[in-house]
Amino acid sequence: xxxxxxxxxxxxxxxxxxxxxxxxxxxxxxxxxxxxxxxxxxxxxxxxxxxxxxxxxxxxxxxxxxxxxxxxxxxxxxxxxxxxxxxxxxxxxxxxxxxxxxxxxxxxxxxxxxxxxxxxxxxxxxxxxxxxxxxxxxxxxxxxxxxxxxxxxxxxxxxxxxxxxxxxxxxxxxxxxxxxxxxxxxxxxxxxxxxxxxxxxxxxxxxxxxxxxxxxxxxxxxxxxxxxxxxxxxxxxxxxxxxxxxxxxxxxxxxxxxxxxxxxxxxxxxxxxxxxxxxxxxxxxxxxxxxxxxxxxxxxxxxxxxxxxxxxxxxxxxxxxxxxxxxxxxxxxxxxxxxxxxxxxxxxxxxxxxxxxxxxxxxxxxxxxxxxxxxxxxxxxxxxxxxxxxxxxxxxxxxxxxxxxxxxxxxxxxxxxxxxxxxxxxxxxxx
Numbered sequence: 001x002x003x004x005x006x007x008x009x010x011x012x013x014x015x016x017x018x019x020x021x022x023x024x025x026x027x028x029x030x031x032x033x034x035x036x037x038x039x040x041x042x043x044x045x046x047x048x049x050x051x052x053x054x055x056x057x058x059x060x061x062x063x064x065x066x067x068x069x070x071x072x073x074x075x076x077x078x079x080x081x082x083x084x085x086x087x088x089x090x091x092x093x094x095x096x097x098x099x100x101x102x103x104x105x106x107x108x109x110x111x112x113x114x115x116x117x118x119x120x121x122x123x124x125x126x127x128x129x130x131x132x133x134x135x136x137x138x139x140x141x142x143x144x145x146x147x148x149x150x151x152x153x154x155x156x157x158x159x160x161x162x163x164x165x166x167x168x169x170x171x172x173x174x175x176x177x178x179x180x181x182x183x184x185x186x187x188x189x190x191x192x193x194x195x196x197x198x199x200x201x202x203x204x205x206x207x208x209x210x211x212x213x214x215x216x217x218x219x220x221x222x223x224x225x226x227x228x229x230x231x232x233x234x235x236x237x238x239x240x241x242x243x244x245x246x247x248x249x250x251x252x253x254x255x256x257x258x259x260x261x262x263x264x265x266x267x268x269x270x271x272x273x274x275x276x277x278x279x280x281x282x283x284x285x286x287x288x289x290x291x292x293x294x295x296x297x298x299x300x301x302x303x304x305x306x307x308x309x310x311x312x313x314x315x316x317x318x319x320x321x322x323x324x325x326x327x328x329x330x331x332x333x334x335x336x337x338x339x340x341x342x343x344x345x346x347x348x349x350x351x352x353x354x355x356x357x358x359x360x361x362x363x364x365x366x367x368x369x370x371x372x373x374x375x376x377x378x379x380x381x382x383x384x385x386x387x388x389x390x391x392x393x394x395x396x397x398x399x400x401x402x403x404x405x406x407x408x409x410x411x412x413x414x415x416x417x418x419x420x421x422x423x424x425x426x427x428x429x430x431x
Contacts, residue, residue: 001036001037001106002035002036002037003034003035003036003037003096003106003111004034004035005032005033005034005035005089005092005093005096006032006033006056006059006089007030007031007032007033007045007056007059007085007088007089008030008031008032008033008042008056009028009029009030009031009049009051009054009056010028010029010030010031011028011051013028021051022050022051023048026050027048027049027050027051028048028049028050028051029044029045029047029048030045030047030048030049030054030081030085031043031044031045032045032088032089032092034092034108034111036106036107036108036111037107039108041108041111041112043088043115045084045085045088047081047084047085049061049078049081050064053078059082059085059086059089060082060085060086061077061078061079061081061082061085062078063075063077063078091115092111092115095111095114095115096111098114098121098210099111099114099210102210102212104210110210113210114209114210121165121209121211122164122165122166123162123163123164123165124156124163124164124165124168124198124201124202124205125153125156125157125160125161125162125163127165127201127205127209127211128153128156128198128201129153131201131204131205131209132146132149132150132153132201142273142276142293143333144272144273144333144334144335145273148193148197149197149200152193152194152197152198153197155181155194156177156194156198159177159180165205165211165213166213166214168213168214168216169213169214169215169216169218170214172216173216174195174216174217174220175220177194177195177198178191178195178220181194195217199217202215202216202217231352231394232352232358232361232362232364232365232366232393232394233350233351233352233354233358233362234351234352235366236351237348237350237351237352237354238265238362238366240348240350241258241262241344241348241350241354242262242309244258244344244347244348245258245259245262250320251320251322253330253332253340254340254343254344256317256320256329256330256332257330257332257337257340257341258340258341258344259313259316259317259329259330260275260317260329260330260337261275261337261341261354261356261359262309262313262359263275263278263310263313263314263317263329264356264359264360264363265359265360265362265363266307266309266310266313267288267304267306267307267310268288268302268304268363268380268381268382269359269360269361269362269363269364269367269380269381269392270359270360271292271293271294271357271360272334272337272356272357273292273293273294274290274292274293275329275356276327276329276331276332277290277293277327278290278327278328278329279326279327279328280318280326280328281326282328283306283314286305286306286311287303287304287305287306288302288303288304288305288306288310289301289302289303289304290302292382295382300382302379302380302382304380314328317329334356337356338355338356341354341355341356342354342355360381360392361392361393361394363381364377364381364389364392364393365392365393365394367380368393374386374389374390377389
């Protein structure tokens with residue numbers, strides 16, 4: 001295997017239709033030339049210099065004493081360009097070294113993936129900061145996820161502004177960070193969320209950016225989040241919400257938010273990240289087909305036959321759109337939508353608090369209460385494990401009554417009136 005990296009200067013310009021070694025201003029662009037097993041790649045440096053004043057062997061930009069009046073400015077620029085050239089060359093060889101130490105193949109693909117990625121390879125906080133913004137810019141995460149993960153980053157920075165990857169495990173980072181969060185008064189559920197975000201970016205550093213380090217969470221047991229103290233909405237609540245929707249003025253924010261929430265519940269218990277993305281081409285007649293945003297990397301599509309009510313809500317949304325847009329429902333953020341839903345809950349005096357995600361739990365609970373099958377519910381909600389599906393199900397009072405009736409049915413019909421005292425059966429004495 002052979003590889004090298006050198007700073008070169010471009011010499012194949014066209015000036016007035018003729019080949020020329022320089023541009024019109026007498027300079028030429030500098031670039032990094034990478035050679036790996038016969039494969040070549042030119043990486044521009046976005047700087048230029050005079051070809052006769054560039055020392056390729058020393059990787060250095062020289063200045064011309066002839067320009068006496070501009071000597072200081074030219075000398076400063078030459079020094080700045082030299083630093084850029086030497087840093088780029090040094091970074092290239094650092095990538096070669098890192099790949100070799102990690103026993104990974106040195107190919108042009110692996111080199112380009114690791115070279116000048118913009119992500120710190122020595123500090124978690126710096127890496128987390130750059131990676132978070134990169135994921136937001138590429139739409140890999142939603143705006144809601146970005147805000148949540150940014151909040152976790154700020155908490156991590158408050159704990160320690162510098163966290164070297166290489167020493168996090170030996171210094172007991174996970175335990176110390178958890179103790180810090182406890183001292184701030186955070187409950188187990190909140191601490192679990194902060195740890196979850198940190199582990200997300202540790203995993204991204206390993207898998208996507210090939211940063212090797214001992215796992216700081218290997219011996220740490222993270223407290224599981226506490227189960228919420230809210231329950232799924234009752235049928236009475238759903239009927240009140242549906243009736244309330246019909247009296248709201250078309251075009252109002254409250255009607256748009258409630259319509260999106262009702263559609264999520266009436267279709268398949270859709271998450272907020274999918275509610276905001278629903279487009280008209282997702283629907284073909286009475287079938288909704290989409291890939292959930294949360295599981296988009298798996299590429300597994302969900303196909304749901306739309307209920308009559310969900311079709312009516314869809315048609316209302318399309319009819320009431322005030323501007324051409326591929327999106328069917330309002331794209332209002334989850335936080336603002338929850339404020340509208342909370343106001344509706346207060347006005348209607350519902351039995352339970354209402355927010356975006358409770359639509360998913362209510363759908364699962366009421367679907368099974370109506371006699372739906374668990375395996376079908378699992379497919380509609382897009383779960384690969386039925387155990388995850390059952391976490392969304394809450395037991396309703398009607399379910400308790402049905403359970404009691406089922407137990408009574410085991411013993412068959414009673415021989416006497418319900419209030420008639422049955423004769424006591426005496427156990428025979430031993431003989």
